[in-house]
Amino acid sequence: MKLNRRHALRLTGCAGAAAALAACAPAASRSSSTSNSLAMQLGWIKNVQFAGEYLAQENGHYRDAGLTVDLLAGGAAGTSTEAGIDTGKAWVGTSTPQKVAAAVERGVPVRIIGATLSSSPACITSPEGKPLRSPRDLVGKRVGVADNNVPTFEAMLTANGVEPSSVQVIPVQFDPSPLVNGEVDAWSGFTTNEPVSLRAKGFSTYSFLYSDFGMRMCAQVFVVSTQSLADDRAKCKSFLTAEIKGWKDAIADPDRAVTLTVQKYGVDQKLNPTQQRALLDATLPLIQTPDTRRDGLFTISPSLIADTVKTLGRTGSKVTAADLFDTSILTELYAENPSLR
Template identity: 35%
Template structure:
């Protein structure tokens, strides 16, 4: 039975491969991708892809600055940085090996692991989660409790998380009216809702530049402790010496890139505007503000002690507690691998 099945399966597989190959050949008129050779010797840099979760802007200043300053090459990686977007599928791309390292959020990765993805988190960019409640300064919502009786703009994909936070803080969810929103903050400005679930380093900054003052408080004040923009790869990659070295190289380069970006946020913004974001003609003033807004989220007392991207024991425990409150089950300890960070910071928290 098994053998029969596997024979017919492999035959069908071959036909399908041929078929799909033909379709792909027709469609891929110009894109002949160079086969990535796995055999990377220590002397030649290993080709690897870093998949971002969002478009090329200050949010990704660290990874891009690392490329500009040659850190990936120095750390033995021939890097390709792929920007993301609203519907980017970072976890599948990393799980399938199309990208070696990806940027995403802790809980999404945990859920993917529970569904059978072989993923592991190796570094944490945002030590403080930027998810916040934003309201108009003229009509402020000051506490989570004040959301009761208000209309709250939440992204469809964020409903489950928000439910968890409200419940954990004794807010009567039945009194909060969710309004569907996307990343665009216009529903708040146009009065379709009273509060907007925002990222403190994004919408409040852009609105401020447009002359709209907002009141913002972070969800981390209410026990929401998830790191943001974490770097993750597959457990399988960490077992392969070449790939492991490349992952370590990427983590180290990103840390070095952020070190530069934090030292001079304006220069980081300037590079993002002139370099990776040049085709979007980003607003320099806005990018500078955004880059500055990232600094306190990335550089904390913890990172001063242990280095950027650090994943402290206490931090891991807080992340796990938050995920438990979101009803995420499984062996969450195994989600975090700090061995690469230990290796990178073996000579102290500053990189050179």
């Protein structure tokens, strides 16, 4: 599939405007921080997908690593992680490989140093009573797709021999009600989101993962500037050590993770604890995989790196593994502290 400029812009989403402002920032704003206080830009609102960060804060893991961390909420209209790092608003953050790749291609000096999720939760969801089980089943169907995800969706179709024009894309936002109402036949979303929220409302669904059909990627990746990688390696290690411990705590005590999310960190979101627990339960298998059980949390295997770059290439990205990833921090960290595994 050949992407036109319209699709390239869709891939960057609203981050493009933020990056344009970032490009005007003085070079000094991109420098690494010598302070032990740092801001972390979360890739979304403060819900349970950042449970490890909350427990790293609550259980003193950041403090024990010599860090004071300010967790900045993200969201649809929030600052992108890449722009936040580029302008100095954030020292580290979480994002998606798609957004990082788009930023790198614009010249933003950032790299992925680890991944919370070893497998992307991106999926196609349909009603359980009318399940669509593969990309080929989408031919002639109406599929709800957020505008910034259209390039990835169409790339998934093309990778599976489906002509994108044979599927009717219906622009949607975040509320999957159109699927319930029959306005669309399927929904492009995440296994940790729409199927969970719809099941809580009594609407059963069937989902298939993008990763099972040629679009394997890591997700919820940690991003820092290239200058931090060069000048603040000890700080990067300290941060990742605290993160590993925080996520181990979340895995060991998901009930406390949900309570902290609902009652403290995400209290302004008025989150439903049952739904948040279901979201966390759906997320944990993407964090704990055979590879991460063997190599350690957040590690990204060479095959996963290769598949991520290949998937991005299907959307028109030209980034290489070296452009996008630097896993040397985690390699050194686990070599120096094998007990962290």
